Amino acid sequence: MAVRNFLLTLGAVSAAIADYSNQPKLKTCLQYALTDSGRVAFAGDPFYQVADVKRYNLNIPVTPAAVTFPISSHQVAAIVKCAADNGYHVQAKSGGHSYANYGLGGTDGAVIVDLKNLQQFSMDNTSWHATIGSGTLLGDVTQRLHDAGGRAMSHGTCPQVGSGGHFTIGGLGPTSRQFGAALDHIVETEVVLANSSIVRASESENQDVFWAIKGAASGFGIVTEFTVRTEPEPGTAVKYEYTLKIGSSQERASLFKHWQAYISNPQLTRKLASTLTLLEDTLIITGTFFGTEEEYKALDIGSQFPGVNGTAVVFQDWLGLVGDWAEEAALKLGGGIASNFYSKSTGWTSKNLMSNETIDSLFEYIDTADKGTLIWFLLFDFQGGYTNDIPTDATAYAHRDVLLWLQSYSINLLGSVSQTQITFLDRVNKMITPNDHPYAAYPGYVDPLMANGAEAYWGSNLARLEEIKGEIDPDDVFRNPQSPMPTLRH
Template identity: 50%
Template sequence: MGNSPSSLQQCIETVGNGRVGFAGFPSDPLYQITWVKPYNLDVAITPAAVVRPQTAEDISGVVKCAAANNVKIQTKSGGHSYANYGLGGADGAVAIDMVNFQHFSIDNSTWQATIGAGTRLGEVSQKLHDAGGRAMAHGVCPGVGIGGHATIGGLGPMSRMWGSCLDHVLEVEVVTADGKIQRASSSENADLFWALKGAASGFGVITEFVVKTHPEPAHIVQYEYTIAFGSQAEAAPLYSAWQNLIADPALDRRFGSMFIMMPLGAIITGTFYGTEAEFQATGIPKWLPKDAGGAIVINDWLGSLAHDAEKEALYLSDISTPFYSKSLAFKREDLPSADKVKDLFRWVDDQDKGTLLWFIIFDAAGGAIGDVAANATAFAHRDKVLYYQSYAIGLPLTGTTKNFITNFHNQVQAAASPGTYGTYPGYVDPALSDGQQQYWGSNLPLLEQIKLKWDPADLFHNPQSVRPASA
């Protein structure tokens, strides 16, 4: 940026008014380590600035600075974007780090909670628990920030029972592209609110959420089955039986489950929100493996979240690594047959992975998520019953590893029913040529119209965010 500050830097520093720790710039020593902190080390990125505001007024000022200098903006909450989209996804954006937005309160008459957008899910769970044994649906990775999670979907083991995280959002405070601090809900700025619930990265900076909550489940049963074997092909029949279970339209909504492939083994997890007697009465246990590899644990709410996070191998999620990932979403009719599953698992055995740090997660969905119409919010994947995502870490990340993940994805698509399409927008994949269509499906045209109204200059931008419709 030269020896003298740019007009953008001068503007941001004016907003900060001399506060230490308000903003960092590429000229700062250790900028990448202390300010940028990229999540995926395979995606090199240098923002024009990283700002850590303390108030909505700070954000308003920074938004105006970016707009005046024709610089794009993105917001980082937990910072776990697979392609570093919270940092802009490409060089030269202003990244707004919401780390200081940790406020929390709860109304004990309505049990609605107000949560700062920089709060991470582990803290959300703890704060709700401490505020009267309350809870809401969300994922199990404790380091993920609610600012991104609650605006892109937010799926977890309790989502089949309670719906997605964004389905709990009743109102937000948001700074829009004109720098205004606004409220958005179903009755105020309703079109913007609709877009924020599924595609917020293209529409504004949310500072806080007002959410509905539930009483914590009094009883939780957790099932776990670990298999160690010499080949993935041996696990194919087990996977097919599990897939048949989670695809059953009558599957009890209190049950969430994952099947996780990994080197030399697999794990089946199940979480049931009820008593062991109720779990047995559902009939689910008879479809799950019961030999010495299986176990049932009775847990409390916070303990169950910790257990799920551990089994999903995501306690490492706060460690920056070079990694590569692909994913796909399945409707019930898209699911592959047992013969195709067998071929898919056999294919995995024959591949050079280039790393021992890989895993593939199949995650049950459906239930209450599908009770909401696909066009009720920007989140479009209401008809999906299963998601898969592959994830491989390389130290360093090699072409061999990327080819394994990419070719596995191609094999999954070939095994699924023709026309299987779309993926969860939280699993961003910069390699997609039609990312917006895959993320938002039939809701994309309306999103583009709302974008034209609220952000016609495309100030809030990453490589796959919603673009304004042609005027």
């Protein structure tokens, strides 16, 4: 049984050697389970890592015992049974943006269920609830909802991300302040549990499973299908950008203070999304206002950020706006291209935002620190709104009071991430994280080097998650190094 406080070091992962003593039985079972259709690949097969495993974070080498490609929930259930009966852990993979390769189990020897063939889609034109297969990528979700009646739902901006993981860890995006996170749109799911049963989970059926799935699914089951509420596509929107090139530490710190003060105004319209990105020589404030150009001009955003150059583009076409977001995400994250990187996250509520002194210290440190690479960035993402309206214990996703998330990245295109890169991000996060609050980390921005990861990802909801885990997955079939541990109820 895994230890919850397991600290996954890059060296340990690199050195890990899986025990494949049960692989002949596993291989026979999986081949039988996928006889009619679907596919399975095994460790040792030609081009296994490149064609089948497809790691996203190349800094963390992982070799699963097998990668399966089912075409139905029944095949998923059969795969889970094969793995559990032969003592293997299981992890689902949907898309490929797993920061710590937890979609590949996180350590060697897991059985991976790649959901890419689960592409079912339908729309109920009365309730406007959509049914979406969990292998559907976000880019396809957007297109299919558009084609089914001009509908939309909140989710992130990277089109290559899979809905199976994204919908169940949170799923924040530009419209979340208005409509909630992706998981807030889920009204029902089809889930394969550790005992290989296939169940429906909703507010009225298998409620504990439904609660856990909405924020922590990877440790509790494999969602094969979502039913989600949708809303009409937003109409006119204005995408804006304000840039400060070079600038002194003091100038950039001053601009950050103005931005933080602006987004922390509780009266600020929920139609506004905003992100501040800090690069080597540039500070960029970008975002979208979901309204007319006249309404946008009335906000007079530019006056809030002195000394910057600003632009604004009006979009009348929803797909055009989403495509523009995707291009921006590709520039920041490499468009889904695998690389060696390290990433961390932390969050602030409206009650513990950074002080002016902390902001000054941050920019002074950034300008003097050895970062180990020129390819790094800090992305501060404004949230709140609808996501703050929902009680902390309403779903497994615990960080309902977070107003501002930080995603920090350090990338090495030439080889493994260095200790210098890791130290830089660790120091940044430590110096700006409030000491009087528990450390909050977004479960979608996985940091495998973080001790007590489960506490940081699920906070006050962890105890209930561990109890549910003890009931529906006592043998820890669905496991990664930072997932909740099963606790048996007495």
